[in-house]
Amino acid sequence: MSTTVAPSREARAAREKGTSAKPAGVPPEILRQVKLIELRTRGLVNSLFTGEYHSVFKGQGMEFAEVREYQAGDEVRSIDWNVTARMRRPFVKRYVEERELTVMLAVDLSGSERFGTQGRFKSELATELGAVLGMSAVRNNDRVGAVLFTDQVEHVLPPKKGRRHALRLIRDLLAFEPKGCRTDLAGTLQYLERMLRQHTIIFIISDFLDAELEKPLKRLAQRHDVVAITVEDPSERVLPNVGLARFVDPETGATIDVDTSDDDVRSRFARATEAEREARRHLLRRLAIDEVVVRTDSGYVEPLLRFFRNRATRVKRR
Numbered sequence: 001m002s003t004t005v006a007p008s009r010e011a012r013a014a015r016e017k018g019t020s021a022k023p024a025g026v027p028p029e030i031l032r033q034v035k036l037i038e039l040r041t042r043g044l045v046n047s048l049f050t051g052e053y054h055s056v057f058k059g060q061g062m063e064f065a066e067v068r069e070y071q072a073g074d075e076v077r078s079i080d081w082n083v084t085a086r087m088r089r090p091f092v093k094r095y096v097e098e099r100e101l102t103v104m105l106a107v108d109l110s111g112s113e114r115f116g117t118q119g120r121f122k123s124e125l126a127t128e129l130g131a132v133l134g135m136s137a138v139r140n141n142d143r144v145g146a147v148l149f150t151d152q153v154e155h156v157l158p159p160k161k162g163r164r165h166a167l168r169l170i171r172d173l174l175a176f177e178p179k180g181c182r183t184d185l186a187g188t189l190q191y192l193e194r195m196l197r198q199h200t201i202i203f204i205i206s207d208f209l210d211a212e213l214e215k216p217l218k219r220l221a222q223r224h225d226v227v228a229i230t231v232e233d234p235s236e237r238v239l240p241n242v243g244l245a246r247f248v249d250p251e252t253g254a255t256i257d258v259d260t261s262d263d264d265v266r267s268r269f270a271r272a273t274e275a276e277r278e279a280r281r282h283l284l285r286r287l288a289i290d291e292v293v294v295r296t297d298s299g300y301v302e303p304l305l306r307f308f309r310n311r312a313t314r315v316k317r318r
Helices: 009-016 028-056 081-087 122-139 163-175 185-195 214-223 263-286 301-317
Strands: 062-069 091-097 102-108 143-149 153-160 201-206 225-232 244-248 255-259 290-295
Touching: 028 122, 028 163, 028 301, 081 091, 102 122, 102 153, 102 185, 122 143, 122 163, 122 201, 122 225, 143 163, 143 185, 153 163, 153 185, 185 201, 185 214, 214 225, 214 263, 263 290, 290 301
Parallel strands: 102 143, 102 201, 201 225, 225 290
Antiparallel strands: 062 091, 143 153, 244 255
16 A cells, blocks of 8 residues: 655655656556666667767758858858958858757567567567667657557657657656557558658667558658567577477467477478568668668667667768
């Protein structure tokens, strides 16, 4: 049983200074996990991802900052001739990038995400990925929000700035308990299309075990910058040889008995999963959507860095 009291003078003072008091109704274990993830991801963000994120995701234009006196090396085309004529010495206009962006994380909480055979569950990997991307966004003074979904949109965190908001995002990723088990990624994509009015960077963190995605993905990618982050577990590609085993579908509850020692069964399973992966890759490539594949047994640092660097190279070539 818990009792809610009015915030103390110390709590109010802490809030005014930019720190947060303990949120009501949040278990201490969740708060400890939030702090651990923040500490772990903050180091990665500060040391690895901030510069990469900034170089890849540009602002929507340039805005005027000031007029200052010409200095050696300044671009001649930036000279403000009106001010130069008045002051009788050269002055230049200086512009800064309009940096403020909106980032939205669409995170799959369906039953298939609560699965993992090596290292961690896919849902745990998705949570830490969301934390890194969220911290990278707020570190660059961008707004970040989240849509958590199963076969319905379960929870929406509107985009905002700041560290306290990033901690709220991590807390929601850790603590939110979805009502559904199945997946409707297509419906979530349609929801995002209706919801987002301005250009947004959308990271879809999912295992993409859903059909009929082409139309909603295409419509969303026409208006926004969409990045697909596919979360996988090694056993989803290769069926382990463990003899007779019973498998349970985490989304429907259906069961099936499989003799995993049968070479033909394992071969057909590998071919089917590879065909699914190839179909997904072709679809994303056709829609010009970047894909980042992360695995429970190898983490996300290298795949994310590779994505940022490859994309930065493409940006420079344009």
